Amino acid sequence: MVEVVNLHKKGRLSGVNLRLASGSLALLGPNGAGKSTLLGLLAGRLRADGGVMWLFGHHPQSLEAARTRAYIPQHLGFPPTLRVEEILEAARRLKGASPQDKAEATRRMGLEAHLKRPVAQLSGGWRQRLALAAGLMGYPPLWLLDEPASALDTEGLERLQDWMAAHLAMGGLAILSAHRQEEISCLAERYVRLEDGQVVEQGSVNYAQEPS
């Protein structure tokens, strides 16, 4: 369960409320609306100026909350000389995930043929797939994804859609951002629209997905 009550961040968010007990939620809105700020607050990367937030009953900046979530920011910088397989193994060890979890993440994002490549040689879309594989490995209960669809091609988006469906089928939660509803109609069931740091609309996305 994620709860946000009357959240304020000076000049960026003003009186935001949301509640997510199950499924996936998209944060929609134009550039500068406050989507990344809200995700950064839930990820414990930013400190709020007012209001409260709970992730499964824990404050976002607590160690307990950190254990419940994966946060994939818009631009994640990996050391350019490291190979894909080295990053996935480092992620596995950091998370205490199993070799099976790592193999699943690699397969889910279609990275098998890229394991020996250094990050410097990956395109933006493949870096995004690597970030998702490393971050979502082992199914942390809450996925926070900042514009996950923007760098992915159709095949990559379908892979994320399948993985998301499996996550939701196991009772997982997800909050993700996008500019437009059509970008994430395969990933989120509901949306809130932010404008100028405030929720201006919320509703259901026309969503249909079977887990693979």
Ligand SMILES: Nc1ncnc2c1ncn2[C@@H]1O[C@H](COP(=O)(O)OP(=O)(O)OP(=O)(O)O)[C@@H](O)[C@H]1O
């Ligand atoms: N580090 C910062 N310090 C102060 N203000 C910031 C900072 N980062 C972003 N902002 C401001 O906060 C507001 C919300 O920005 P945010 O990045 O959360 O929007 P967004 O909806 O994610 O936008 P985009 O779609 O362009 O990624 C904007 O007015 C932005 O200029």
